[in-house]
Amino acid sequence: MGEFTEFAEALLDQISVEINEEKEIAQLAEKINTDSDFPNQFIELESFSNSLLPDISKKIESFTGYPIKSDLRIEYPDLKDFKLLKGRKVFATKQSREFVDNLFSAVADLDIKNIAELIEKDTQKFLVYSTYAKSYISKISTTYGDYLDSCVYLNKFILSNYPKIILYKQGQPYDSRKEQVESGYKGALKMTMVEELVHSTQDNLQEANKNAAINVNSINEELAKIILNLDKNATDSLYDYLQLQTVPDDFPIAKKANLFFMLNPDNFVVNVLGPDVMTYSNVEIDPKISEMIPELPDIYQRWLQPIQEHHAAFSTMEGMAEFTVQNVLQDDDDFQNYLTTFMGTDFSSYKVRKNMGKELTQKVYEKFGKDAFRFLNEKPPGTRELKEPDRYLKRDLSTGSEHM
Numbered sequence: 001m002g003e004f005t006e007f008a009e010a011l012l013d014q015i016s017v018e019i020n021e022e023k024e025i026a027q028l029a030e031k032i033n034t035d036s037d038f039p040n041q042f043i044e045l046e047s048f049s050n051s052l053l054p055d056i057s058k059k060i061e062s063f064t065g066y067p068i069k070s071d072l073r074i075e076y077p078d079l080k081d082f083k084l085l086k087g088r089k090v091f092a093t094k095q096s097r098e099f100v101d102n103l104f105s106a107v108a109d110l111d112i113k114n115i116a117e118l119i120e121k122d123t124q125k126f127l128v129y130s131t132y133a134k135s136y137i138s139k140i141s142t143t144y145g146d147y148l149d150s151c152v153y154l155n156k157f158i159l160s161n162y163p164k165i166i167l168y169k170q171g172q173p174y175d176s177r178k179e180q181v182e183s184g185y186k187g188a189l190k191m192t193m194v195e196e197l198v199h200s201t202q203d204n205l206q207e208a209n210k211n212a213a214i215n216v217n218s219i220n221e222e223l224a225k226i227i228l229n230l231d232k233n234a235t236d237s238l239y240d241y242l243q244l245q246t247v248p249d250d251f252p253i254a255k256k257a258n259l260f261f262m263l264n265p266d267n268f269v270v271n272v273l274g275p276d277v278m279t280y281s282n283v284e285i286d287p288k289i290s291e292m293i294p295e296l297p298d299i300y301q302r303w304l305q306p307i308q309e310h311h312a313a314f315s316t317m318e319g320m321a322e323f324t325v326q327n328v329l330q331d332d333d334d335f336q337n338y339l340t341t342f343m344g345t346d347f348s349s350y351k352v353r354k355n356m357g358k359e360l361t362q363k364v365y366e367k368f369g370k371d372a373f374r375f376l377n378e379k380p381p382g383t384r385e386l387k388e389p390d391r392y393l394k395r396d397l398s399t400g401s402e403h404m
Helices: 002-014 016-033 045-064 079-088 094-108 112-121 123-137 156-170 174-200 203-228 232-242 252-263 265-273 275-279 287-292 296-328 333-341 347-351 356-368 371-378 383-387 389-393
Strands: 073-075 145-148 151-154
Touching (some): 002 016, 016 156, 045 073, 079 123, 094 123, 123 203, 123 252, 145 174, 151 174, 156 174, 174 296, 203 296, 232 252, 252 265, 265 296, 275 296, 275 383, 296 371, 296 383, 356 371, 356 389, 383 389
Antiparallel strands (some): 145 151
């Protein structure tokens, strides 16, 4: 178990900053609760979000033309449950679903023994899905909400504690500052509700994103298996050629893990060819590497289409949500206070932030009005259209064909 335990410790070490931040938030919130001078009542998360739902739903329906699902519900998971939700948002292959859920649970519990056992049980799956555990959980403290399967999930740990902490850090007199901070808190909730309710209308994009991500993960699992099955000579030769960090011979799995993380197309292809790979139709790699792993060119080529579909769908989903926030809440005082008090910015700066998905949505909206949301959802753009919105506007959107 020695090498596997080191893997587990390394994974938790990679998210140690976030884990410590969570502890600091919890400790500071507890300290605030014992401060007799501090206002003990902020607007309650559950009641306010439920009261927002009808009004926000109407505004989104008016702006986008999409009605909000009648069976939509709101849930308020605590910190661990929100981390488990993020695990469910990893669109794993069918055979890896249970492993991913168990991995996220073990990471949420900081259970080194359980993580190590999972790595030993299925190293191939760990190589593919540990990156998700690291990246998703590291964003928990900046994630207010999420959407999955007709449910909006609001991050109770963050949303219940942030307004208190912001007011506390501003210092006395609390009473004179509470109104603005509470208004900013309401703005954060309004923004989150708009974003997640828009996501709830994106069924076709959600499905396209999910299927593409599953295909990407399937290909990465395939690559992990190939690398784990390399013999020692092939491993050493490839390791030396790529000039990777030296690993002692008594850590053979670590050596292959380093090879996988290096050659994983999400890292290798993007870093070598640059972000424009999202518009390529062909991937060419070093012939020497192909000679050592003959399957690699085919794997990279098969990876290209689903990663582009995933990138385009996800970027469009996020862009549609941000564009809707920008328009639905542009005159909302609470949202303005959120930007000022929580984000240290203003609406003008927020509005001009660069986002390919938002810019595409804006261009299509300028031409088609609220029909833009239907077109983008039912006829998802490709990566070239995402980068160059005029390409999307040349489509006959009634048929989905594109005029070049």
